[in-house]
Each structure stands twice: as C-alpha cells, then as structure tokens.
Amino acid sequence: MDRTRIAARAAALALLAAIACAGPRAGGRGGGTAPAAGSATMRLEIPVGALELPLPAAWTVAEGEAGSGPPTFRITAPEGGFVLLVTPMWNPNQPSERADPDAARRIAERARLQALEGAAERDLVLEALNGDGVQGWWFQATDRKLVGKPVPEDEFLNVMQGALATGRLVVAFTLLDDAPGPHRAAVLAALEHARDVRGSDEAIPPQAFEGDAAIETVPLQVGPPGRGWALLVDLPGFEVARPRTLPSGSGVIVLARNEAGVIASVMVRQGEGAADARACRARDLLRIQGIAGLTGLTLEERGEVARARYVTPPESEREARQANAHAWVARDGFCVNVHVTKMGFADADVEALDRILATVRFGATL
Numbered sequence: 261m262d263r264t265r266i267a268a269r270a271a272a273l274a275l276l277a278a279i280a281c282a283g284p285r286a287g288g289r290g291g292g293t294a295p296a297a298g299s300a301t302m303r304l305e306i307p308v309g310a311l312e313l314p315l316p317a318a319w320t321v322a323e324g325e326a327g328s329g330p331p332t333f334r335i336t337a338p339e340g341g342f343v344l345l346v347t348p349m350w351n352p353n354q355p356s357e358r359a360d361p362d363a364a365r366r367i368a369e370r371a372r373l374q375a376l377e378g379a380a381e382r383d384l385v386l387e388a389l390n391g392d393g394v395q396g397w398w399f400q401a402t403d404r405k406l407v408g409k410p411v412p413e414d415e416f417l418n419v420m421q422g423a424l425a426t427g428r429l430v431v432a433f434t435l436l437d438d439a440p441g442p443h444r445a446a447v448l449a450a451l452e453h454a455r456d457v458r459g460s461d462e463a464i465p466p467q468a469f470e471g472d473a474a475i476e477t478v479p480l481q482v483g484p485p486g487r488g489w490a491l492l493v494d495l496p497g498f499e500v501a502r503p504r505t506l507p508s509g510s511g512v513i514v515l516a517r518n519e520a521g522v523i524a525s526v527m528v529r530q531g532e533g534a535a536d537a538r539a540c541r542a543r544d545l546l547r548i549q550g551i552a553g554l555t556g557l558t559l560e561e562r563g564e565v566a567r568a569r570y571v572t573p574p575e576s577e578r579e580a581r582q583a584n585a586h587a588w589v590a591r592d593g594f595c596v597n598v599h600v601t602k603m604g605f606a607d608a609d610v611e612a613l614d615r616i617l618a619t620v621r622f623g624a625t626l
Contacts, residue, residue: 299450303457304333304348307501307515311348311429312455316446323510331513342437343416344447349430359425361395367423367432368397375419380404389424391452396424398433398448411438420444427456475500482514482526483625484594491589491596494619495524511594522609524600524616531595537566540588540595565589565620569610580604587617 300317303310321335335344351357365386372384379401389396400420411417416436423432431454435447477498483490498516505512511529534540538561545568549557553573560567566588571581583605587598598620600613 299446302335304331304346305504306331306348306350307504307513308350308428310457311346311426311431312457313346313450314453315450337443341439341441342435342443345434345436347432349432350428357428359428359430361425363430364396364423364425367430368399368421371421371423371432372399375399375401375421378404380407386422389422389448389451391454394424394426394452394454396422396431396451398422398451420447424451424454426454429456475502477516479619479623480514480516480526481623481625482512482528482596484511484528487592487594488625489591489622490625491526491528491598492619492621492623493524493526493598493616495616498522498524520602520609520612521604522600522602522612522616524598527597527599528594531590531593534590534595537561537564537588537590537595540590540597541566541568541586543595544586544588544597565617567617583610583613585610585613585617587620589620589622591622 299314302313302315302319302321304313304321315335316337319335319337321333323331323333330347330349332345332347335346336342350359368386372386376384380403381401384399384401386397386399389398398420399422400418402418403415406415406417417438418436420435420437421433423430425431431451433447433451435444437443477495477500479492480495480498480500481490481492482503495516495518498518500514500516503512503514511527513525513527513529516524516526531540532543534543541559548554548568548570551572555571555573557568557570568584568586568588570584572584574580574582580603582601582603584599584601586600589596598617600616602609602613
C-alpha cells in the first residue's frame with residue numbers, strides 16, 4: 261500500500277465524515293483486551309477536546325498533513341516497521357452530540373470496498389471492535405502487487421483499516437506494516453480503549469465554539485506568532501473557536517461557523533518548500549482528489565490567490581451533498597488554506613462561499 265495514497269485516504273475520510281457523525285450512540289460491549297504492558301496515555305488534541313489512546317510509551321505521535329479538515333495524527337515506534345494514522349472527527353454544527361456508530365461503519369465499509377480493488381484476498385471481512393463506550397469495525401488486507409516481491413521503501417505490504425465511534429467522536433484509523441507483530445495487538449487494544457476526554461453529556465468546553473466577543477470576525481485574523489502579519493478574511497455573523505496551535509508546532513488553525521450551516525476554517529502552516537499559492541494548492545490537491553465520489557473540481561487563480569471548488573457526496577440517502585471552496589495564499593514560507601463548506605447547498609450558497617473567499621488578504625499585526 262502506497263504511504264502517500266493511504267495518508268490521503270485518511271484525510272479524505274475526515275472531510276467526508278466531519279459533518280455526518282452526529283446522532284444516537286449505541287452502547288458498546290466491554291473490550292476484553294488490556295492495553296499493552298508499559299502503555300502510556302497518548303492525548304491527541306483537537307479543537308473540541310482530545311482523543312486519548314493507551315499506547316506503548318516509546319511510540320511517538322506527530323500531526324500529519326490533513327488539509328483543512330480534522331487533523332490526522334501519525335504514530336510510529338523508534339524501531340520503525342509500521343505507521344498508524346488516526347483521524348478523530350466531530351460534528352462542528354453540534355460538537356456536544358454523541359457520535360453515530362453507523363457513521364463509523366459507513367467509513368469502514370467504504371474503505372473496505374476501496375481496498376478490495378487491489379487486495380490479494382478475494383474478500384475482506386469487517387471485524388467488530390468493541391470496548392467500554394467504543395463501537396467500531398475494521399478489516400485487514402494485503403497489497404496484491406507486492407506479494408512475493410521486495411517491498412519498496414515508500415510502500416507497505418499490509419493495511420489494517422477501519423473506524424470507531426466513542427463519545428462525540430468518529431475515529432478513522434489506518435495501520436500500515438509489512439509483517440504481523442505485537443504492534444497489531446497493541447493498536448487494537450488501544451482502539452478498544454479509545455476515549456473522548458470530554459463526554460457528550462458535559463458542557464461544550466471553553467475552547468470550542470462559544471461566540472467569544474473578543475474574537476473579531478470582520479476581519480478574522482489568523483497568523484503565525486512573531487511574523488508581523490496575519491491572514492484576514494471577513495466572516496460576518498460567524499462564531500469562532502479559539503485558535504489552536506497544531507501539535508507539530510508547524511502552524512495554527514481556526515474554525516468558524518454561522519447559523520446558515522456554513523463552516524469555515526483557516527489553516528496557516530509551514531509550506532515545507534512550497535514557494536507560492538499554486539504550490540500550496542498542489543500539495544493539498546493530492547489529498548482532495550482522493551475523496552471518493554468527488555465531482556465538479558475546478559481550479560483558478562486570481563492574482564496571487566489559488567482557488568479550487570468541488571462537491572463531495574453524501575454519506576447516506578438522508579444527507580446532502582457538500583459544496584467546498586478553497587483559497588490558498590503563501591507568505592514567508594507559510595501556506596494558508598481558507599476552506600468554506602456547506603451541506604445541502606443551492607446556487608446562492610455557492611455564491612456566498614465565493615464572496616467569503618474574495619475577502620482573503622494579508623494584513624499587518626502589532
């Protein structure tokens with residue numbers, strides 16, 4: 261399995277499910293597997309709280325590239341041999357609602373069908389993953405084209421993939437490796453004990469959406485500390501979550517929403533060699549184009565701003581398609597991605613998204 265392709269898939273699943281994971285939560289059966297000996301609780305910080313996983317203390321976590329959707333965390337061991345990708349997702353319109361296990365099953369089933377196309381196995385079976393307050397599904401597959409051959413350095417032979425619901429979160433996960441080992445049992449045990457640290461019966465935490473009057477929205481200002489500049493975008497009538505520093509320390513992200521159901525995010529992160537807005541867009545397009553069922557992708561440039569527009573499919577017949585529009589700009593080695601999206605959109609909504617992106621510009625900070 262190609263590492264870049266699988267990472268793109270994880271980010272795509274996040275984008276597809278971020279709006280669709282609210283609903284009634286079924287009770288999970290108690291998990292019978294204890295976390296691995298020497299485990300430590302890893303805390304994966306997200307705007308509405310955190311996801312906790314009991315994983316071996318020597319393993320390390322870094323936030324991977326997740327575009328403007330929920331963050332994908334990359335977990336590895338010092339000795340190498342595998343990569344674990346974890347993407348916690350929540351409903352930004354109702355961040356205190358319990359997650360729907362059916363959303364997790366849909367994600368796992370979609371990933372299973374995609375993996376089956378290149379798997380050595382004739383069929384891939386969804387296995388249940390149940391713990392205390394956890395309900396999920398997973399499968400494992402072998403890359404057909406690599407069976408009996410040396411595995412290239414940038415690929416893996418095996419994939420274990422699925423999704424679970426816990427608390428307010430739907431969590432997509434992907435384990436890539438070349439051979440069985442104790443890490444697989446450690447991962448499954450950790451997922452059985454996954455914990456949304458802010459339960460759905462609690463009040464929305466202060467750092468979540470709260471309409472903080474101190475955060476100006478016309479314009480909203482988001483920028484890297486100490487650089488003397490910020491990205492400005494006009495979001496009249498939006499309520500804004502407090503800015504969140506990415507765990508990798510590579511930048512900052514701010515989420516906002518309005519009563520019409522428009523979700524906006526502004527991510528400012530190190531460009532890692534991207535010299536201009538087109539290069540910033542090209543990097544994110546590798547992930548966006550991996551979204552199954554994506555339609556209507558159009559690209560354009562307006563001065564120093566690179567833009568994209570597309571539609572993502574519904575997760576079920578009860579839901580609606582989602583309109584997406586992005587604007588990328590670059591400055592001082594940083595890429596800025598402004599993403600606005602709305603489900604169940606009409607032509608007028610698409611025009612409203614474009615009007616928001618038309619206000620993107622840079623300004624000075626004190």
